[in-house]
Amino acid sequence: MNLSTCDLCDLHKGDDPGVFRVMPGSRWRSYGGAPGMAGLISTVRCLEDNTQVKAAVEGPGQGRVLVVDGGMSLRRALLGGNLAAAAARNAWAGLLIHGAVRDLAELRAQPIAIWALGHVPLPTERLGQGLRDVPLLIDGTAIRPGEWLLADEDGLVVHPTPL
Numbered sequence: 001m002n003l004s005t006c007d008l009c010d011l012h013k014g015d016d017p018g019v020f021r022v023m024p025g026s027r028w029r030s031y032g033g034a035p036g037m038a039g040l041i042s043t044v045r046c047l048e049d050n051t052q053v054k055a056a057v058e059g060p061g062q063g064r065v066l067v068v069d070g071g072m073s074l075r076r077a078l079l080g081g082n083l084a085a086a087a088a089r090n091a092w093a094g095l096l097i098h099g100a101v102r103d104l105a106e107l108r109a110q111p112i113a114i115w116a117l118g119h120v121p122l123p124t125e126r127l128g129q130g131l132r133d134v135p136l137l138i139d140g141t142a143i144r145p146g147e148w149l150l151a152d153e154d155g156l157v158v159h160p161t162p163l
């Protein structure tokens with residue numbers, strides 16, 4: 001069964017908003033070659049340093065989605081063509097970057113979903129900063145490693161277990 005985010009919102013209307021979570025919409029933009037993604041969540045928190053993003057996508061994705069809290073910074077790109085190719089090669093289902101990406105044509109060529117707030121051509125400096133698999137709070141939505149995320153063109157929803 002392939003439910004959309006809209007279907008899930010209809011089905012889970014009465015749920016506790018702390019359990020079935022709908023991320024506030026409209027600001028996310030889809031940059032990848034796949035229109036949506038679903039999978040268990042792995043996380044990174046970093047600011048203008050993509051050391052941990054690189055480490056994550058160079059490891060096994062096992063169909064998971066990588067959610068990166070980049071502090072909304074649009075000053076430096078946390079992901080570009082090389083890291084997107086590594087993510088696809090290593091079986092990540094997709095990436096959600098609360099920050100910026102670059103190499104737009106190369107991102108579109110990858111068969112995975114990539115969502116970000118915006119883009120900028122300037123890469124980060126990798127200084128070894130950032131945290132892996134920590135709980136995040138993005139736009140007021142709690143996102144924890146091991147939970148489940150579904151994203152499609154209508155938006156993004158999070159649940160403790162796959163729906």
Ligand SMILES: O=C([O-])CC(=O)C(=O)O
Nearest residue numbers: 079080081082083084123
């Ligand atoms: O390496 C980086 O920091 C980002 C990038 O340009 C790429 O992934 O190709």
